[in-house]
Every structure is written in C-alpha cells, then in structure tokens.
Amino acid sequence: MKCRVCREPAVIDLRRHNANFCHEHFVAHCEEQVRRAIRHFSMIRPGERTLVAVSGGKDSLALWALLGSLGYEADGLYVGLGIDDYSDESHEYARGFAESRDLTLHVVDLATVHGFTIPGAASATRRAPCGACGLSKRHVFNAFALDHGYDVVATGHNLDDEAAVLFGNVLRWELEYLGRQHPALPAADGFARKVKPLYRLGERETAAYCVLERIDYQVEECPMAAGNRHLGYKELLNDLEARSPGSKASFLFGFLERAQEQLADTTRARADADDAVLLRRCTVCGAPTPGEVCAFCKLRERARSTS
Amino acid sequence: MKCRVCREPAVIDLRRHNANFCHEHFVAHCEEQVRRAIRHFSMIRPGERTLVAVSGGKDSLALWALLGSLGYEADGLYVGLGIDDYSDESHEYARGFAESRDLTLHVVDLATVHGFTIPGAASATRRAPCGACGLSKRHVFNAFALDHGYDVVATGHNLDDEAAVLFGNVLRWELEYLGRQHPALPAADGFARKVKPLYRLGERETAAYCVLERIDYQVEECPMAAGNRHLGYKELLNDLEARSPGSKASFLFGFLERAQEQLADTTRARADADDAVLLRRCTVCGAPTPGEVCAFCKLRERARSTS
Numbered sequence: 037m038k039c040r041v042c043r044e045p046a047v048i049d050l051r052r053h054n055a056n057f058c059h060e061h062f063v064a065h066c067e068e069q070v071r072r073a074i075r076h077f078s079m080i081r082p083g084e085r086t087l088v089a090v091s092g093g094k095d096s097l098a099l100w101a102l103l104g105s106l107g108y109e110a111d112g113l114y115v116g117l118g119i120d121d122y123s124d125e126s127h128e129y130a131r132g133f134a135e136s137r138d139l140t141l142h143v144v145d146l147a148t149v150h151g152f153t154i155p156g157a158a159s160a161t162r163r164a165p166c167g168a169c170g171l172s173k174r175h176v177f178n179a180f181a182l183d184h185g186y187d188v189v190a191t192g193h194n195l196d197d198e199a200a201v202l203f204g205n206v207l208r209w210e211l212e213y214l215g216r217q218h219p220a221l222p223a224a225d226g227f228a229r230k231v232k233p234l235y236r237l238g239e240r241e242t243a244a245y246c247v248l249e250r251i252d253y254q255v256e257e258c259p260m261a262a263g264n265r266h267l268g269y270k271e272l273l274n275d276l277e278a279r280s281p282g283s284k285a286s287f288l289f290g291f292l293e294r295a296q297e298q299l300a301d302t303t304r305a306r307a308d309a310d311d312a313v314l315l316r317r318c319t320v321c322g323a324p325t326p327g328e329v330c331a332f333c334k335l336r337e338r339a340r341s342t343s
Numbered sequence: 344m345k346c347r348v349c350r351e352p353a354v355i356d357l358r359r360h361n362a363n364f365c366h367e368h369f370v371a372h373c374e375e376q377v378r379r380a381i382r383h384f385s386m387i388r389p390g391e392r393t394l395v396a397v398s399g400g401k402d403s404l405a406l407w408a409l410l411g412s413l414g415y416e417a418d419g420l421y422v423g424l425g426i427d428d429y430s431d432e433s434h435e436y437a438r439g440f441a442e443s444r445d446l447t448l449h450v451v452d453l454a455t456v457h458g459f460t461i462p463g464a465a466s467a468t469r470r471a472p473c474g475a476c477g478l479s480k481r482h483v484f485n486a487f488a489l490d491h492g493y494d495v496v497a498t499g500h501n502l503d504d505e506a507a508v509l510f511g512n513v514l515r516w517e518l519e520y521l522g523r524q525h526p527a528l529p530a531a532d533g534f535a536r537k538v539k540p541l542y543r544l545g546e547r548e549t550a551a552y553c554v555l556e557r558i559d560y561q562v563e564e565c566p567m568a569a570g571n572r573h574l575g576y577k578e579l580l581n582d583l584e585a586r587s588p589g590s591k592a593s594f595l596f597g598f599l600e601r602a603q604e605q606l607a608d609t610t611r612a613r614a615d616a617d618d619a620v621l622l623r624r625c626t627v628c629g630a631p632t633p634g635e636v637c638a639f640c641k642l643r644e645r646a647r648s649t650s
Binding site (some may be wrong): 206207208209211265268272275276279280283286287290291293294295298299302 | 513514515516518572575579582583586587590593594597598600601602605606609
C-alpha cells in the first residue's frame with residue numbers, strides 16, 4: 037500500500053477516492069478538501085473573523101486545526117451542556133487543544149449563564165434530548181457570534197453527518213429542510229453566516245487526521261444520543277458505503293449540485309405565496325423569532341421552572 | 344389479534360397501517376388500495392381495454408385478480424424470457440391462473456418471435472441481465488398494446504418496488520428518472536399509457552393476498568436477478584421499515600405528493616432548453632427512438648449475431 041502522491045508507504049486507504057496516502061499527503065488531502073469547500077461556497081472571505089463551534093470531538097478539533105493550517109484566524113466557543121462527566125471531559129479536550137496551539141477558546145456554560153442543563157431540559161420537556169441540545173447550541177453560537185463581532189460560525193459537520201441529515205429529510209421529503217440544507221447559509225438580519233467546511237471529509241477522515249496529527253479528542257459518543265434516529269441513518273449509510281464505496285459522497289454532492297437549488301426555489305415560492313413568516317425580536321433575548329418569545333427562551337423557561 | 348373491521352380473528356397484521364384484518368377485510372383493504380390508486384391518478388377509465396403485464400409472480404397475478412374484482416376487464420400478456428426452468432414454471436403459473444378464471448392470456452416468446460433469450464442477451468452484451476430484461480419487456484408490452492388496441496398497460500410494481508427504485512434514483516439524484524417516476528405515465532405518440540395500480544400495496548400484502556385467495560404463483564426470485572442493486576436497496580429499506588414502520592410508504596408517498604412534480608418541471612424545463620430530443624421511428628420496428636434503430640432492435644441484433 038503506497039501513497040498515491042509520493043509512493044512512500046501509506047498510512048490510510050480511502051476507498052471512496054480509490055487512493056492511499058502517507059501521513060504528509062493525507063494531511064494535504066484534508067487541507068485540499070477544506071480549501072475547496074471554502075472556495076466553492078465563499079465560506080470565509082479574507083479578513084473575516086471566524087468562530088468555530090468546538091465540542092471537543094474529532095470533527096470540531098480537526099476543523100479548528102485545518103482552518104489554522106489554511107491561514108484562517110479562528111477562535112473557538114465551547115458550550116457547556118451539563119451532561120455530567122461527558123461534558124467535563126469534552127471541555128478538557130477542547131481546552132487542551134486550544135492551549136497547545138495558543139488559541140482563544142471562549143466558554144458559555146448553559147448552567148451558569150442560562151440556569152439549565154441538557155439533561156434537565158430533556159426531562160422538563162419529556163422529549164429526546166438531541167432536539168433541546170441542537171436548539172441550545174444554535175442559539176448560543178449565533179448570539180455569541182453577533183455579540184462579539186464574528187462574521188461567520190464554522191461547525192464541524194462532516195460528510196457522514198450531512199449525508200445522514202439529508203437521508204432523514206429525503207425519507208420524509210421535508211422540502212423546507214431540504215431547501216435549507218446547504219454547506220453555507222448566508223448571514224441575515226439577526227443571523228450570522230453559518231458554514232460547514234468539513235462537508236467533503238468523512239468521519240473516518242477527520243478521525244484519522246486527529247490521530248495522525250496527535251490531537252487528543254473526546255472519543256465517546258454523547259451518552260444522550262445513543263439510539264437516536266440520526267445514528268440509525270448513519271449505520272444504514274455505512275452499510276451502503278461498504279457495498280458501494282462513494283455512495284455517501286455521490287448522494288450528498290449530487291443533491292448539492294443538482295437538486296438543492298430547485299427545492300430551495302420551491303420552498304421560497306411557497307413561503308412567498310403563504311404570506312412569508314415575518315421574523316420579529318424575541319421579547320426576552322432579542323433573537324429573531326416568528327412568535328413573541330424565541331424557542332430557546334421558552335425552553336430555558338421551562339427547564340428552569342421544572343428543575 | 345382481531346380484525347379492525349369486524350373483530351373476528353385476524354389473519355394478518357399490517358404494522359404500517361397499525362391494523363389487523365380477517366381474510367375478508369384484508370381482501371377488501373387490498374381492493375380499496377387499488378381502487379384509490381386508480382381513481383387518484385385516473386389510471387383506467389370506463390370502457391378502456393387493459394393489458395396486464397403478467398410474469399406469473401405474486402404481484403402480477405394479484406393485480407390481475409384485483410382488477411377483475413373491481414370490475415375491470417383485463418387481458419394478460421406473458422413474455423417468455425428464456426430463463427430455463429424458471430421461465431417455464433412462471434409461464435405455467437400464469438397459464439394456470441388465466442385458465443382457472445377464464446381469462447385471456449397472450450404470450451410472446453422472445454426466442455420464437457425475436458430469436459434471442461435474456462441469458463443470451465446478457466452474455467452478448469456482457470452486462471447485467473436485468474437491463475436487457477427490462478428493456479425487452481417494456482418494448483414487447485408496449486408494442487403488443489399498440490398493435491392490439493389496448494389503451495393501457497398495467498404492471499404489478501408494488502410499494503416496495505417503487506420505493507427501492509426511488510431510493511436508487513435519489514441516491515444518485517437522477518433528476519430525469521425522478522421526473523419520470525410516477526404511478527401513471529400518460530400515453531404519447533408511440534407509447535401506450537402505463538400504470539401501476541399496486542403502488543399502495545407492499546410486497547407482503549400482495550403475497551398474503553395470493554395465499555389467502557389461493558392463487559398459485561412463482562415463489563422463487565428470478566435466478567438472474569440475485570445480488571442486483573435493486574434487491575440490495577430493498578433489503579436496506581426493509582431494515583428501515585423494521586425500525587420504523589411506515590417509512591417506505593412515507594418515503595414514496597411524500598415524494599409523489601410533494602416533490603415529484605417540481606422535479607418533473609425542472610427536467611422538462613431543462614429538456615426544452617437543451618433542444619428537446621426529437622423521437623422518430625425505428626427503421627426496423629417502428630417504435631419511437633431518438634436514433635435510427637431503437638435500443639430493443641439493437642439488443643436483438645447483437646444477441647442474435649452472438650448466439
């Protein structure tokens with residue numbers, strides 16, 4: 037097994053690319069995929085301030101490292117979710133990485149700042165924790181970026197994540213979600229730009245990148261996510277990929293190249309026809325919301341009053 | 344386990360419908376699904392002559408029986424594919440069913456009429472046999488319908504078939520195929536109308552219908568199809584259905600209700616912009632074709648000259 041580029045012994049084979057790479061050229065491959073993603077969707081422009089959503093897992097740390105290698109100055113934000121030891125450990129990995137590279141890591145602890153935790157929110161709402169967690173992270177990252185003058189929020193969603201989300205949305209033909217599923221969502225009033233520079237790299241690639249680059253990361257899956265639907269879709273797509281390498285990439289990239297825009301147009305046309313939902317300001321926090329109080333503030337209120 | 348309708352002991356549970364049925368009401372359920380399919384897409388109008396594509400398997404025989412129960416007069420056409428014992432047996436099942444119900448079964452034997460068999464075509468083209476088989480059946484059914492004054496060709500494609508085809512087309516975002524995947528394709532110059540009245544019934548339902556109604560059918564899968572991609576997609580969708588009953592139906596019906604039309608519009612708009620492909624007549628058989636000789640005649644020529 038030899039590196040495709042230099043013919044030295046390879047350390048990883050990527051069946052999807054039908055190629056093997058040595059350490060050096062695998063890192064170059066990862067950088068190239070991120071460079072292409074950023075360029076193709078104008079994700080980050082020169083001089084812009086970037087905030088990386090850092091969980092302490094392989095994807096967000098690989099993202100932070102890769103942005104640095106490509107010359108982007110990016111700070112990190114870790115959101116403390118209060119999931120017992122798991123959150124404490126994840127925070128340690130994030131902090132360790134930031135210190136080792138002399139990077140700025142901001143921290144927003146949900147319990148300290150907002151008075152609730154994800155397990156608390158899940159039991160208050162009696163619903164799956166992943167919904168409350170996603171909502172809280174989106175809110176906190178966006179608000180922090182706006183408050184601190186960041187132009188763009190970069191998240192570590194990889195090819196496997198995006199393919200699994202796409203799969204779930206296609207299974208139910210959720211046209212609105214399909215119309216919005218994109219590696220780069222433009223800024224809008226009250227929303228920072230959101231980008232996913234890792235959408236061309238698989239989970240196995242970001243893990244290998246961290247291992248080879250000696251980045252310590254939280255290896256465990258979140259204990260609250262076990263058995264969720266998203267992980268089921270990932271398994272299913274992994275079966276498909278094993279039978280036919282490249283399936284995940286052609287599914288996601290084919291969507292982005294050939295279908296996403298039409299579905300987005302349809303969604304927009306329908307929204308216009310239906311009296312587009314007008315966003316106003318949440319009376320509690322000022323975030324954009326179609327109602328009086330935003331979903332995050334409602335969740336916080338509910339989680340606080342129950343605990 | 345009691346029948347949802349009459350509370351008598353049930354013989355089948357349909358998790359997707361969250362219901363159990365006795366023999367009588369299960370048959371009524373199947374009839375109702377076919378009635379709804381036909382009505383919703385105006386598949387067969389009063390007085391029209393229908394040709395059922397009969398393979399001798401559960402779907403085509405259930406379809407023929409159900410059309411009869413609903414008062415549609417339909418003849419059958421069996422195409423002899425020359426797949427050794429499998430084809431002979433399948434023909435026997437088709438003939439037995441037709442005789443027992445006093446129905447007209449036409450037969451076109453590929454070897455006799457066209458001088459080749461599917462195994463022969465597969466080895467001549469060195470490609471998977473399913474492509475040659477589908478092409479040949481589509482050609483023969485269409486030509487027979489036009490030559491003998493049938494208004495519509497009805498095929499036994501069920502919910503599982505349609506969901507698996509949709510899955511394959513979505514995985515590669517084949518917009519053209521997606522735009523054309525529909526339970527009822529209108530007639531056009533040189534093409535009979537094609538309808539799929541079983542698209543609302545799963546494979547398990549058509550099999551149970553045949554068993555309960557004492558219809559003998561070819562139980563074996565086609566030996567040439569083993570391991571093909573379509574069957575792989577079916578397995579995968581079965582896994583999904585087991586985890587979450589109703590997934591297949593919401594995937595297929597959601598597509599038909601919310602996405603098919605947009606994708607068809609896009610395909611049409613693109614075809615118009617690209618100088619739509621003009622169909623002319625095959626110089627050998629007269630079928631519509633974009634080239635000089637249609638794909639079926641080319642296949643036949645190649646299969647004959649190799650054997």
